[in-house]
Amino acid sequence: MKSNLLPDDDAAELQQIAGCEMIDLLLPDMNGLLRGKRITRDALEKVYANGVCLPMSLIATDITGNTVEETGLGYDIGDEDRICRPVPGTLKIVPWQSRPMAQVLLSMEDGKGGMFAANPREVLRRVVERFAEKGLTPVVAVELEFYLLDAQLDTSGHPLTSINPSTGERNKTTQVYYMEDLNDYQAFTDAVTEACRAQHIPADTAVAEYAPGQFEINLKHRKDALLACDDAILLKRAIKAIASDQGLLASFMAKPFVDQAGSGMHVHVSVLDKDGNNLFACTPERPNDALRHAVAGLQAASTDCMLVFAPHANSYRRFVLNAFVPLNDCWGFNNRTVAMRIPHSDEANTRIEHRIAGADANPYLVTAAVLAGILQGLETKADPGPPVVGNAYEQTETRELFWRDTIRDFMASDFVAKNFGSDFRHIYGQQKLKEMRSFYREVTTLEIDWYLRQV
Structure with a gap:
């Protein structure tokens, strides 16, 4: 009924x-x-x-x-x-x-007749409202990387790559975009596809990524940023549940293995005007002002919002050289070594791929930070500098990131207070400060190995 x-x-x-x-x-x-x-x-x-x-x-x-x-x-x-x-x-x-x-x-x-301002979904909604007030619509898609791991940890409590269901052997090799890996894990990907279809989650692509047992599932773009992030948060739930049903552990941890690739969250964004035209529509040979200003806004916001992109202690393990992870805030066309990549596409579908965040981050907050940066760039008409052509790791200065510093930058940020509210800045900052203090109170096995007998 x-x-x-x-x-x-x-x-x-x-x-x-x-x-x-x-x-x-x-x-x-x-x-x-x-x-x-x-x-x-x-x-x-x-x-x-x-x-x-x-x-x-x-x-x-x-x-x-x-x-x-x-x-x-x-x-x-x-x-x-x-x-x-x-x-x-x-x-x-x-x-x-x-x-x-x-x-x-x-x-x-x-409790006062409105929505709780520090709720992550509400933080994003308010940023999207500011676009609407200007007659603009952000179009958003989220890509999530993750590992399929053995459900059992090793004797020291560390993760193990999964047993390949086809070969019966533990995954050891890296075969990026390798179709056999997708075939071997077809029972998993088929179940995820069916779950997405049943829940109306617009997932359309699965690829084997740059590490043993690492995969990426892409979501189609949405003209509603809130729905795009609902898709991401619910896709993660489906992936974890289905992996568990199949005797696997799905992890969105940013860096589960020191010698393997980390897992990222890439957010694709374009912006439509009131007539439905893409503000970023241009060619690599002639990047337009709107695209350049948006990139500059993202560059300006990257330090203030790094705690959103890298929220956990482990998040900072991911930022290593030559791992297709951005080590600064440079940009470029069709270039995976930069932070703000403009993917290859036809002119009308030009978009920004923001590559800084890890898969361990909150998609609502990451998208809110990305959109707020874009909006600020469009308003201030800042200059992002020239796009990087070729290997950005060799042409730009590496930014070294530490959790303590990003917490400090976040809690002192006028940008965060203006765009997300001072209550959110306080609550999120205090949450992360408490987590950091708890983390650094622990005595690690590495400390025992290095110092117990030696000093």
Whole structure:
């Protein structure tokens, strides 16, 4: 029976899930982890009518799931609940579960009649609104790299590459874009394809990447940046769940192996004017002013927003020489050694591929930072300098990145406060500062190896 309390699209989707018993209510936090509740089918209408209460502190829990008191969202306010409501149009089947289930994304309110400003999806929505006020529409697509690993760690607790399901041997070789790797893991890629089709996630390309067991799945572009990021966050959930069902571990960790490629999140963006024309449409021989200004805006924002692009301790392991990872903020056409790449395309489809972020970052926040940088560049009409031709690693100065520095830069950033709000800057900054302090309190095995007997 169709519910009058659900939006038409969600009601129609629910009708297609015969015998649906349970629904997962999903709230993406600042780290991009999905938190929430599982409810029975008969409780869903009440959630649409009245929302569901979740602790406000959930948005900014650290990577281990603990409340970060320094954010002011914990004991200081009595760990208050806030109303969370379903995001219309996001109710979908969960096809990998053994019984009929659905899921829906939530958005958190602020208790004053508005939306909680530090909610990552809300941060992005406000940036997109600023484009709309100028008659502009960002077109966004997200690419995600990840590893398929052995579900069991080695005896020292480190990850192992997976056992190839075709050969029965552990993956050791690197065969970038190798079709046999896709064939060997066809059971996995087919299951992901089916899940994406069932959930209306527009995934269209899978490739074997530059390391054993590393893959990339690309999403089609959207004229709605929020939907593009919903796609990314839900694709990650599907990939992890399907890998687990097949006895594998899917990891979006930025650098799981010291001697192998890291995993990135590449965000493709073009901008349409009110008539639907691409502002960036141009040729490599004659790059237009809008494209150049947008790139310059991204360059100016890169230091302030690096904590968004590289949010974790491990994120900084990825920035190494000759690994197709940007080591500064240069740009160029059809060049994978730069930070802001203009992919090969026809003139009308010219776009910027932002290559700095790791796959461990939050897609809502990464996209918000990219779009805010582009908008600032269009407004200030800054100059990005000439595009790099050839190997950028040999022609430009390498930027050395440290987690402590990026936290400091973020927390002092006027750009972040202006574009994402001072509350978000405080909460996210304190979350990362707490994670960093906790991380550096630990004594690592490397320290024992280096110092226990030697000093």
